[in-house]
Amino acid sequence: MDLTYNLAPYLPSWTILILLLPWIALYIVLLPPHKRRFSLGKRFVMPRGPSGQMLLGNLPSWLRARRERATNPWLAKQARYGELTTLSMGSRTWVLVNTSRMINEILAKQTKSTHDRPWLPIAGGLVSRDLRPFLKRAADWKDGRRLVHHLLMGPRSKDHENIIEDTSLGLLRTYLDEPGAWYLHNYRYAVAIMYKIVTNSPLDKSRSELNDLQEVTRTFLEAISNTFVEFFPHLTLLPKLLQFWRPRWEAVGTFHYNVFKHWWAGMKPLAKRDEEPSFLDTVMGEFNATDEEAMYLTMAVIVAGSDNTRITMNSGIGICLAYPTAIQIARDELDKVCGAISLRLPRLDDLPNLPYMCAVVKEVLRWRPVSPLLPPRLLTDDIEVEGYRFPAGTEFLVNMIAVGRHGRDDPTEFKPERWFDVNNNEERARGDAGITQGLWQYAFAAGKRSCVGYKLAQKEIFLGYARLFYCFNFFPVGQFVSGQLETPTIGEPFPIKVAVRSPAHERLIREESERCTFWGQE
Numbered sequence: 031m032d033l034t035y036n037l038a039p040y041l042p043s044w045t046i047l048i049l050l051l052p053w054i055a056l057y058i059v060l061l062p063p064h065k066r067r068f069s070l071g072k073r074f075v076m077p078r079g080p081s082g083q084m085l086l087g088n089l090p091s092w093l094r095a096r097r098e099r100a101t102n103p104w105l106a107k108q109a110r111y112g113e114l115t116t117l118s119m120g121s122r123t124w125v126l127v128n129t130s131r132m133i134n135e136i137l138a139k140q141t142k143s144t145h146d147r148p149w150l151p152i153a154g155g156l157v158s159r160d161l162r163p164f165l166k167r168a169a170d171w172k173d174g175r176r177l178v179h180h181l182l183m184g185p186r187s188k189d190h191e192n193i194i195e196d197t198s199l200g201l202l203r204t205y206l207d208e209p210g211a212w213y214l215h216n217y218r219y220a221v222a223i224m225y226k227i228v229t230n231s232p233l234d235k236s237r238s239e240l241n242d243l244q245e246v247t248r249t250f251l252e253a254i255s256n257t258f259v260e261f262f263p264h265l266t267l268l269p270k271l272l273q274f275w276r277p278r279w280e281a282v283g284t285f286h287y288n289v290f291k292h293w294w295a296g297m298k299p300l301a302k303r304d305e306e307p308s309f310l311d312t313v314m315g316e317f318n319a320t321d322e323e324a325m326y327l328t329m330a331v332i333v334a335g336s337d338n339t340r341i342t343m344n345s346g347i348g349i350c351l352a353y354p355t356a357i358q359i360a361r362d363e364l365d366k367v368c369g370a371i372s373l374r375l376p377r378l379d380d381l382p383n384l385p386y387m388c389a390v391v392k393e394v395l396r397w398r399p400v401s402p403l404l405p406p407r408l409l410t411d412d413i414e415v416e417g418y419r420f421p422a423g424t425e426f427l428v429n430m431i432a433v434g435r436h437g438r439d440d441p442t443e444f445k446p447e448r449w450f451d452v453n454n455n456e457e458r459a460r461g462d463a464g465i466t467q468g469l470w471q472y473a474f475a476a477g478k479r480s481c482v483g484y485k486l487a488q489k490e491i492f493l494g495y496a497r498l499f500y501c502f503n504f505f506p507v508g509q510f511v512s513g514q515l516e517t518p519t520i521g522e523p524f525p526i527k528v529a530v531r532s533p534a535h536e537r538l539i540r541e542e543s544e545r546c547t548f549w550g551q552e
């Protein structure tokens with residue numbers, strides 16, 4: 031039989047199929063996990079979410095929101111699908127976690143499967159050279175995290191209270207002497223505390239060195255989940271010559287490396303192993319790592335502990351302008367504890383007697399979350415939660431805008447009172463009316479990848495606010511727009527005038543700040 035003859039009419043269809051096959055395979059490879067594995071026969075039940083474009087999914091809408099600096103309204107809108115929202119983001123599956131209940135169900139209760147990070151080719155690869163602990167895979171970050179946890183939560187964390195009290199004297203003094211640079215003082219306050227905790231030495235960095243460090247964080251945040259390649263990591267398999275995005279992000283990575291190198295060179299001589307060892311001593315001594323890994327770990331701790339605190343300090347000052355009545359209530363409370371005529375500065379041990387001040391801290395973190403969208407947590411096994419079946423490879427991202435608003439009256443208003451009004455027994459049992467507990471789910475996430483510095487952060491923000499509100503008045507210069515608070519700018523986030531409350535307050539600051547040792551030289 032002449033086969034060639036018989037097959038001839040079918041040849042065009044075979045040829046088309048053979049030509050299409052690689053494209054079909056590529057299409058499947060590029061699909062996000064919840065679609066790819068479904069197409070291979072497994073059935074997953076995902077939460078609802080908006081429809082998107084073929085292959086790109088919801089990516090264009092996210093990238094547009096970022097470009098237009100409209101991520102907060104975008105995130106608020108995604109919560110209309112319920113407690114969880116599924117988004118197809120190129121080759122990645124995002125599930126937004128929109129309530130604190132779901133943070134608990136997924137990130138806390140399923141922490142074994144949800145404490146990893148996906149590989150991010152731009153933010154983690156080119157910009158961080160795969161060395162930034164914050165984005166490392168769980169296995170590579172385990173030892174470093176244990177060390178940082180010990181530093182921040184271990185028995186010596188009680189000493190941090192002295193460091194905060196001492197450094198906040200420098201904050202008051204510089205607000206007095208150079209009120210126009212208030213936002214720079216907020217940053218120095220946060221960095222000086224971290225520097226002292228890490229190196230056991232006062233901060234010896236100039237303003238321009240601090241600016242460089244801020245620029246590192248700004249450009250890092252700009253890199254994360256903000257480019258096409260980040261959502262189609264397979265593109266990094268292309269020959270390097272075709273990777274047109276590389277030079278731009280490599281340059282950012284080099285800048286970060288150089289800034290870290292400069293700080294590291296200044297720090298290394300501070301290690302002295304004869305006294306009680308500092309974190310720096312441990313990292314340089316016992317930590318089984320290369321010099322570069324030790325450098326990235328140490329700098330990551332300083333950076334992670336500084337920028338979030340700085341932004342929260344700035345937001346607190348913004349509250350003085352946007353909600354002066356709330357600040358007046360906080361100040362009346364402070365005056366009762368520390369005196370309105372014969373004065374003393376607020377201290378950390380005043381915390382139990384300043385419940386309104388605690389509520390202000392928590393409400394700032396709810397009202398203006400530092401990171402509206404938390405970094406992705408990678409699911410490492412298939413899991414089931416409340417009827418949903420999620421495939422490994424799904425990424426959970428906490429939507430802080432939605433979490434802060436869910437189930438709250440007037441959620442866009444700043445109302446510290448809401449923290450006294452906790453009518454949910456479970457929340458009350460967790461201690462949501464205080465400051466030391468309960469806040470973690472609103473600002474610091476949960477599970478094995480949650481914020482290691484949350485106790486320190488609560489204390490430094492509490493004392494920073496308490497001392498500033500007690501000693502200074504803040505006035506808007508021109509029209510104050512509270513939306514401006516959303517810009518994590520390095521410069522002045524909004525124009526204000528700072529004035530000391532009275533000559534008695536000025537005297538108090540001058541006397542007390544003589545004792546300040548950790549603020550360091552600019």
Ligand code: HEM
Nearest residue numbers: 164331334335338339342473474475479480481482483487
């Ligand atoms: C207002 C202040 C702060 C806020 C709102 C904040 C919030 C957060 C959040 C949301 C995360 C990510 C958790 C996740 O991936 O689910 C995080 C991680 C982290 N935070 Fe904080 N943080 C603050 C201050 C601090 C301070 C003072 C330190 C001290 C060093 C610190 C150290 C860290 C570290 C090391 C991580 C990485 C955790 C990991 O990937 O395992 N943070 N923080």
